Amino acid sequence: MIKKIIIGILIIFVLVFGFISSKKFFKQNNQNYKITFWSIQLKPIYEKQLNKIIADFEKENPPYKITWIDIPIQEAQKRTLASILSSTPPDLINLNPDFSVLLAQRNALHFFNEDDTKQYNQNLVNKLKYNNKIYALPFYATSPVTVYNKEVWDKCLNKKFIKSYDELFEISPELKTCSNIAPFASSINENDTLAKILNKYDVYSFDSQKDKEQTEKIFSNLNKMYKNNELPKDILASNHREIIEKYMSGQTLIIVAGSNFINMIKQNAPDIYNLSALANQLTGSNKKYDVSLMNLIIPKKAKHKDLALKFALMLTNEENQLELAKITNVLPSNKYALDSEYFKNCSSDLYEQSRCISAKQLDNLIEFDFDEKNKKAINEAINKTLEEILLDKNSSNFNIKNKVETLSSQVKNLQK
Numbered sequence: 247m248i249k250k251i252i253i254g255i256l257i258i259f260v261l262v263f264g265f266i267s268s269k270k271f272f273k274q275n276n277q278n279y280k281i282t283f284w285s286i287q288l289k290p291i292y293e294k295q296l297n298k299i300i301a302d303f304e305k306e307n308p309p310y311k312i313t314w315i316d317i318p319i320q321e322a323q324k325r326t327l328a329s330i331l332s333s334t335p336p337d338l339i340n341l342n343p344d345f346s347v348l349l350a351q352r353n354a355l356h357f358f359n360e361d362d363t364k365q366y367n368q369n370l371v372n373k374l375k376y377n378n379k380i381y382a383l384p385f386y387a388t389s390p391v392t393v394y395n396k397e398v399w400d401k402c403l404n405k406k407f408i409k410s411y412d413e414l415f416e417i418s419p420e421l422k423t424c425s426n427i428a429p430f431a432s433s434i435n436e437n438d439t440l441a442k443i444l445n446k447y448d449v450y451s452f453d454s455q456k457d458k459e460q461t462e463k464i465f466s467n468l469n470k471m472y473k474n475n476e477l478p479k480d481i482l483a484s485n486h487r488e489i490i491e492k493y494m495s496g497q498t499l500i501i502v503a504g505s506n507f508i509n510m511i512k513q514n515a516p517d518i519y520n521l522s523a524l525a526n527q528l529t530g531s532n533k534k535y536d537v538s539l540m541n542l543i544i545p546k547k548a549k550h551k552d553l554a555l556k557f558a559l560m561l562t563n564e565e566n567q568l569e570l571a572k573i574t575n576v577l578p579s580n581k582y583a584l585d586s587e588y589f590k591n592c593s594s595d596l597y598e599q600s601r602c603i604s605a606k607q608l609d610n611l612i613e614f615d616f617d618e619k620n621k622k623a624i625n626e627a628i629n630k631t632l633e634e635i636l637l638d639k640n641s642s643n644f645n646i647k648n649k650v651e652t653l654s655s656q657v658k659n660l661q662k
Contacts, residue, residue: 428497
């Protein structure tokens, strides 16, 4: 009897232990087939399409499953850094290049080879290199265009619209006198707006005397515009959205905007919209355009690097990129999608035109910008210098030269 009880207990023990072990094994096995993808604010506008891409990928790659987590933009860097430092980071992450390159500098990312980038616009790929290594794949881009009040322009100048900042500096007094409106407005003190203007004049480091002289010239021209009320007086405190609002309310004549903001003008200020026209971005001496880019990275500690790359390439193939562009109004990074008629044949509507102009600008992008190290601090130093110049009632060319010399020293220290 006792023997039977002991045998019964042993059988129960074996069954329970086997159940627990199998459950644990199943859970571990499940984790082995889990691919994690983090994006930045793609929900809800792109949710349906992305879920379809995920379903297609899972169908082609059983038994792997993708867990998609969409992160608010304000949390992206903090959460990514924490995950990268852990032993189990996501397999694929959507980020911006400024933060991605910092991770590349810390040797925290998987690097890609040239074959991985065959389907992309190479001008965008070139912007994702550190020490000649590709640290990210381009996801999507935006390249703003110039919006201007054509009715006022034709009334005051009656000539072809300008192409460069140099021409803007030249015609600004005449526009102001004629219209009594600030000719130009830009969020020049926000993020890297001013740095990108300097890049258009091949200023990337302040290493040479030519760099400093060119910077002095640009700052001097902006100072002159500000002192003559050719820029809005509150321009240093205005973000990009507020600049758009100034244009919609007739407080300025020329702005730079992306297609989403052009649509905002169409919806909220139809009268101004109907008086407006578009042109390419204003350029500098190198006649090139700037771009904002979002990319895809694979952490060095990612568990499924090969499959993460495979999913990234599916996410950015011609078909899916074209669909992304149509849904969200961004520019695809895929060169075949960019070659679509969708980016070549646009109607006369401004919102439509902006798409074709922006896409064409990707063929002629600024090649370099300020050094990857401490880019945020460099932008802040550049912006603060211009702010001091504009707010100094007695600023002279001599003062501007001294401030640029000080800025040059600051940037050199930040780039060490």
